[in-house]
Amino acid sequence: MRLLVLAGTEDGRALAEALKQRGYDILVSTLTAYGADLALEQGLQTRSGAMDAQLLTNLLEGGAFAALVDATHPYAVQVKEVAKTVCEKLSLPYLRWQRSPLELEVHPLLHWADDIPAAAQIAVKLGGQRILLTTGSNGLPEWISQSCLQDKTLYIRVLPTAEVLERCQALGFKPYQIIAAQGPFSQAWDEAMFKQLTIDIVVAKESGKVGGTLEKVQACLSLNIPLIILKRPATETQACSLAQFIKHLEEIIWNQRSFS
Numbered sequence: 001m002r003l004l005v006l007a008g009t010e011d012g013r014a015l016a017e018a019l020k021q022r023g024y025d026i027l028v029s030t031l032t033a034y035g036a037d038l039a040l041e042q043g044l045q046t047r048s049g050a051m052d053a054q055l056l057t058n059l060l061e062g063g064a065f066a067a068l069v070d071a072t073h074p075y076a077v078q079v080k081e082v083a084k085t086v087c088e089k090l091s092l093p094y095l096r097w098q099r100s101p102l103e104l105e106v107h108p109l110l111h112w113a114d115d116i117p118a119a120a121q122i123a124v125k126l127g128g129q130r131i132l133l134t135t136g137s138n139g140l141p142e143w144i145s146q147s148c149l150q151d152k153t154l155y156i157r158v159l160p161t162a163e164v165l166e167r168c169q170a171l172g173f174k175p176y177q178i179i180a181a182q183g184p185f186s187q188a189w190d191e192a193m194f195k196q197l198t199i200d201i202v203v204a205k206e207s208g209k210v211g212g213t214l215e216k217v218q219a220c221l222s223l224n225i226p227l228i229i230l231k232r233p234a235t236e237t238q239a240c241s242l243a244q245f246i247k248h249l250e251e252i253i254w255n256q257r258s259f260s
Helices: 010-021 033-041 053-063 077-090 116-126 140-144 162-170 187-196 213-223 242-259
Strands: 002-006 025-030 045-048 065-070 094-096 110-113 130-133 153-158 178-180 201-205 227-230
Touching: 002 010, 002 053, 010 025, 010 033, 010 065, 010 242, 025 033, 033 045, 053 065, 053 077, 065 077, 065 242, 077 094, 094 242, 110 116, 116 140, 116 201, 116 227, 140 153, 153 162, 162 178, 187 213, 201 213, 213 227
Parallel strands: 002 025, 002 065, 025 045, 065 094, 110 227, 130 153, 130 201, 153 178, 201 227
Antiparallel strands: none
16 A cells, blocks of 8 residues: 655655565655655655646655655645645545643743744843744745844854755855754754854754754753744644554554445
């Protein structure tokens, strides 16, 4: 039985590998060639590149897939919506794998924001001048459009690919503002970088236990630096264990086959 797994993250690849071990024929789809290379190293069949609704429809119709498993990043909202819409049109089961969230205690250095404009306002109230964004490159146009941050110095930590760096430079970021590195990073690595750049405020996404967010939290608390955390999109489903998810997946596939 064949499954299409949308996964470019560590936990997504772990899920794909677990499904393969269960005997499923797995095709892992990633946005980047780098993500596909990582999946290939684990012995997984892959394809890479962005897909719109038509491309995804063609892939699913031509591949005899029993279901689509969405294990994309918690903040990849557009991909989720496209996948759900296509699966609904094709009457194909769509299952969302949700990584476990962090459970952080309330702390005066931790500030939660619903979106980028809210995070920018919090940063202004905190009064810091040097702000490090560890929220990826896709949201940078919205960040630089925040008028309240025009007098601030923004540093960005992004993936070290030519495409990403070109995008950052096109948006006006100078080399000294760009930290191009592949995570996840340790607490010690984060602390060293925050100190080297004399960062006043760090901004992160709540990417879960495998996304490096906890290490950022620990580094900020250790250095007494405020951390602004962007909340997950409200569309995210409730997290469950790997075993629970696979059991749910198999129940859905079994029911689908029983009524077909």
